[in-house]
Amino acid sequence: MAGDGEYERDQNYLTTRITADGRDGYPVEAGRYRLVIARACPWANRAAIVRRLMGLEDVLSLGIAGPLHDERSWSFHLDPGGKDPVLGIERLQEAFFRREPGYRRGITVPAIVDIPTGQVVTNDFAQITLDLGHQWTAHHRDGAPDLYPQERREEIDELAGTIFRDVNNGVYQCGFAGTQKAYDKAYRRLWERLDRLEERLSSRRYLVGETITEADVRLFVTLVRFDAVYHGHFKCNRHKLTELPALWAYARDLFQTPGFGDTIDFEQIKAHYYVVHSDINPTGIIPQGPDTAGWLTAHGREELGGQPFGDGTPPGPPPPHERVPPLP
Template sequence: MTDNGTQQQAAYVVPNQSFERDTKYIETRITADGADGYPVEPGRYRLVVSYACPWANRTIIVRRLLGLEDAISLGVCGPTHDKRSWTFDLDPGGLDPVLKIPRIQDAYFARFPDYPKGITVPAIVDVPSGAVVTNDFPQITIDFSLEWTEFHRPGAPQLYPEDLRSEIDEVNAVVYRDVNNGVYRCGFAGSQASYDAAYDQLFARLDWLSERLANQRYLVGDTITEADVRLFTTLARFDPVYHGHFKCNREKLSEMPVLWAYARDLFQTPGFGDSTNFDHIKSHYYEVHRDVNPSGIVPKGPDLANWQTPHGRESLGGRPFGNGTAPDPIG
């Protein structure tokens, strides 16, 4: 909010141009050997997220699946933000209770006083210094799997197993390009031609995914992996947001039988549905993207109760957690 109480939002659509995401993130890593100066240390770091953001939602899911809740604390920003980005408006007094800051940008500026890029979530903050360590969301979840193993819960799944890594990486690359980021290339397209191209690429990839998942329960191997987490957060937002708001409207997810069953299977798996907040998702996209939705009106639909309906994917076999176990219920 600005001083006069009016919300000022960033612009997301560049006229006559296709949408290009800036993917140059803060690449500092938290590792077991502390090579970048930030060693794995329980209680030292705070993962800052918003349940609205698909990239942040991945880290929430992986943290829960691996049982890292006690090792890495969680700070939650509200679902809406102004052009200065994410705020801790859900917390008493509008301050994160651990970092004691009103905006995640304060942690960015604590490390980079002239930080010139977007202030994004997820971000991991070094609590003692109050400075951001990284916002490199693809690497964050991989490092949760590989670098924080000492603090995984008993029965934690192998989300990035060594023998499947190359295939997971290949699947993740095309899913990111065509689906995870593809919906944004539709929604933030600045020309008809760029929208048409992104739309065609998105649905061609969704058709490819439907074929891939028709006879196997998970994207790679017979257990949940990093690849499933990355696809799920986009599918969860498809009908509430991307179908209408981003004009990804060839079909709803609920009209694509294989992907709809696959998404419900994951949603009903501990760690996925209980890490998903549809109210935050809808509020964020429809209220923040004012150049796409000038009125800021949030639609009442769709009815989301159908996420709990039977999916039948058990018949394909597979073991969600491999030789591990499900995380304990929340609460």
């Protein structure tokens, strides 16, 4: 927290990369690494989506931390015996400590763990998705999309940067603001950006070009949580997502695209925010709503043209052990 009450995100991550050439000492290898996520976390949700879109399920295993954690870290409280079945640990903290004893920075998801050593390789969430898309190509499924095409990177980077600052992190700056002035500033910036995105998406199906890109993945993970937690819990309440015609239709379009909605567990999302953030919600009461049935209604975005995967194809269904509960 800054002196003026503004929430400041700790972005000091382990930036070691897993690459095709192994330049950082960690080469891409099938079966060697485990991607640890939490269904509740938007930053981890990005990695889960890209892993699905690239078809890496049989190459990069998935550990799923439960929605609750304490001051020590995310835990595997939903797994049998309260331990990750591959890493054999109760808390993600243990993998960070194996990499760096007494690790003092944020213990965050997503994190990729080197299974043989049990050490975290990286928790640099922004780089993880880029590398899954462009360093793991030898293991991509046939028809995997290019989410970060060379000719569009400058536009994607610029747009993704503003989305991170004003929307992805902006909702947290509203929710964790320590003063009215800090909250008002974050709230204004959030809604100015959402208004611009509403206008942009009123005439185009995707944010950049005619196909899904990294920019869409990065915006979707905040939009899908908006009405469930950010609107009320984080006081981002000028409108609900369902009251923004273009953004609501855009979010439904992505939700219904294989690889997106099949990574979303609304109950875990709500459990995390409303229980863990006891300073904001001291009773720990988890709201019953909102009704999620609308996510499966027709969106009409096909009329704007574009193809979600370009010349590629959608991913198949997720493995049975990774499936989320269906919407009611």
